[in-house]
Amino acid sequence: MSQDKSVQYRVLDGMATALLLFDARLRLEYINPAGENLFSVSARHLLGQPFHALIEEEEELAEQMRSVLAEQHPLTRHEVALGLGNQPRAMFDVTALPLLDPGQPRELLLELHPVNRLLKIAREEGKQAQERTTREILRGLAHEVKNPLGGLRGAAQLLERQLESEELKEYTQVIIDEADRLQNLMDRMLGPRRLPDRQPLNVHSVLERVVRLIQAEERDGVCLERDYDPSIPEVQGDADQLVQAVLNIVRNARQAVDDESGRIVLRTRIERMCTIGRQRHALAARIEVIDNGPGIAEDMQERIFFPMVTGRAEGTGLGLSIAQDIVQQHDGVITLNSVPGHTVFTILLPIQ
Numbered sequence: 001m002s003q004d005k006s007v008q009y010r011v012l013d014g015m016a017t018a019l020l021l022f023d024a025r026l027r028l029e030y031i032n033p034a035g036e037n038l039f040s041v042s043a044r045h046l047l048g049q050p051f052h053a054l055i056e057e058e059e060e061l062a063e064q065m066r067s068v069l070a071e072q073h074p075l076t077r078h079e080v081a082l083g084l085g086n087q088p089r090a091m092f093d094v095t096a097l098p099l100l101d102p103g104q105p106r107e108l109l110l111e112l113h114p115v116n117r118l119l120k121i122a123r124e125e126g127k128q129a130q131e132r133t134t135r136e137i138l139r140g141l142a143h144e145v146k147n148p149l150g151g152l153r154g155a156a157q158l159l160e161r162q163l164e165s166e167e168l169k170e171y172t173q174v175i176i177d178e179a180d181r182l183q184n185l186m187d188r189m190l191g192p193r194r195l196p197d198r199q200p201l202n203v204h205s206v207l208e209r210v211v212r213l214i215q216a217e218e219r220d221g222v223c224l225e226r227d228y229d230p231s232i233p234e235v236q237g238d239a240d241q242l243v244q245a246v247l248n249i250v251r252n253a254r255q256a257v258d259d260e261s262g263r264i265v266l267r268t269r270i271e272r273m274c275t276i277g278r279q280r281h282a283l284a285a286r287i288e289v290i291d292n293g294p295g296i297a298e299d300m301q302e303r304i305f306f307p308m309v310t311g312r313a314e315g316t317g318l319g320l321s322i323a324q325d326i327v328q329q330h331d332g333v334i335t336l337n338s339v340p341g342h343t344v345f346t347i348l349l350p351i352q
């Protein structure tokens with residue numbers, strides 16, 4: 001072991017997160033004490049073993065590790081079910097970091113964070129309850145503002161008819177226009193006014209309607225790509241409401257990306273055995289809206305589904321809150337994963 005390495009290892013030894021270092025052939029070179037704790041065996045029994053013998057997994061994690069090494073791209077995956085050594089499977093957040101020292105063979109540093117699922121569910125439920133409460137308050141407010149607004153607009157119209165001077169009519173027109181603007185805002189705050197009318201529907205018909213709407217909004221717009229899995233079974237959903245939800249997300253992506261190099265991908269996949277809140281579903285439709293815009297700052301990500309949270313000067317901050325409301329009414333959920341240049345909004349809709 002070189003001098004450098006032993007210093008490196010001493011630093012890693014002291015870390016509280018589980019760290020595993022693999023060589024270019026994915027054999028374990030080093031594991032820190034926090035890692036040994038996760039495996040419940042000492043490093044002696046683990047060193048030199050290949051990845052697949054150490055970590056049991058359903059998905060192609062080993063394959064992904066190989067491409068991390070080959071392409072020198074870090075990778076983070078959330079909530080992957082792993083069986084470490086002889087332990088029962090548990091959930092982990094996994095980060096893989098390629099290490100490339102000039103003149104040294106490639107190595108890969110793996111970081112494993114156990115996910116406490118119940119704690120996570122409780123935290124998510126708390127956040128959703130907060131979001132719901134905020135939406136309810138806003139709905140109440142919108143309702144209160146809407147009632148007198150109709151009267152105000154009507155009175156301005158009556159007044160306008162009595163006025164002779166065109167100059168004075170400009171003032172009543174201001175009242176009418178502003179009342180209309182406020183009315184639209186209040187309608188959006190009220191959100192979908194009815195429960196979803198669920199019919200069997202193909203998610204791609206929803207996405208195609210969104211594509212047409214987005215394309216109609218601009219002549220030579222950015223590149224909207226489709227990456228569909230045509231075998232997805234139908235979901236039970238309200239087509240109009242789901243179009244609204246997806247449209248809000250795609251519009252945001254469109255506003256975030258660059259006119260020239262902007263790229264938005266609509267991706268669909270089947271998700272097996274997924275958990276939404278406390279509910280386990282054998283099958284779900286997964287719809288992803290991926291864009292290559294600047295991404296969303298971490299502190300913003302926490303709050304983004306709350307109503308009235310916006311990062312745009314002309315934004316009302318209602319789009320995502322409405323989208324989340326609609327998807328939750330369909331027993332689904334929208335989640336977000338964003339780093340600069342790669343933002344993914346994922347809609348999961350259970351398939352009955």
Ligand SMILES: Nc1ncnc2c1ncn2[C@@H]1O[C@H](COP(=O)(O)OP(=O)(O)OP(=O)(O)O)[C@@H](O)[C@H]1O
Pocket residue numbers: 248252253256291293294295296304309310311312314315316317318319320321343
């Ligand atoms: N794909 C994205 N990339 C970067 N930022 C995003 C993306 N999607 C949403 N955001 C940020 O999240 C904020 C909230 O989005 P939301 O759709 O709820 O409201 P809005 O777009 O500001 O207003 P509205 O949709 O009501 O007109 C946006 O203002 C923007 O800052």
Ligand SMILES: [Mg+2]
Pocket residue numbers: 248251252315318319320
């Ligand atoms: Mg928006």
